[in-house]
Amino acid sequence: SQKIEQNSEALNIQEGKTATLTCNYTNYSPAYLQWYRQDPGRGPVFLLLIRENEKEKRKERLKVTFDTTLKQSLFHITASQPADSATYLCALVAGAGSYQLTFGKGTKLSVIP
């Protein structure tokens, strides 16, 4: 069966360090992968998208990698700040012609001052 796994339910890191979140998938051949941020009581907010033929994408302090051989995406936040504390969700669109997103369970990141 198809699975999207975000290995850590929660991750605590010290302010200023780099946070690395992992998203693994099985039995998908995704055309692209998206990362969202969700704060308590709010809807998810889109952060970054990476295509299957891209190895890496950056936006300010955020970096996403996509390894279709390992079936894994890594999401990095450099120089983390307490304001980065939130739940981060990876999401896949599977298959040509589809725009239906399936989300991983998310990783709750806490950045400690």
Add this chain to the structure above:
Amino acid sequence: DTEVTQTPKHLVMGMTNKKSLKCEQHMGHRAMYWYKQKAKKPPELMFVYSYEKLSINESVPSRFSPECPNSSLLNLHLHALQPEDSALYLCASSQVGLRNQPQHFGDGTRLSIL
């Protein structure tokens, strides 16, 4: 502030009530979505509308009835809900025609069934 507006923010209803959730976007998006999210779980897709027509129904019980009256509005009509239907209901929108489009979410309606 989000560009997708959902009303009401909170709704408490009995199992015999009929109510509606509303969603509005003015970004010109022609795909709109309803998701259900339980506590500490990811959003789960319920319905997809494309060009105001229902294109995906993820085997949702008939007590949930979606409606897309025009390209900016999406409703979810609720009737005879069960306590397990208590959740955060999220609306989202995106462009169609290009597969790599992000979805824009509202902040949801927190629904409690008594």
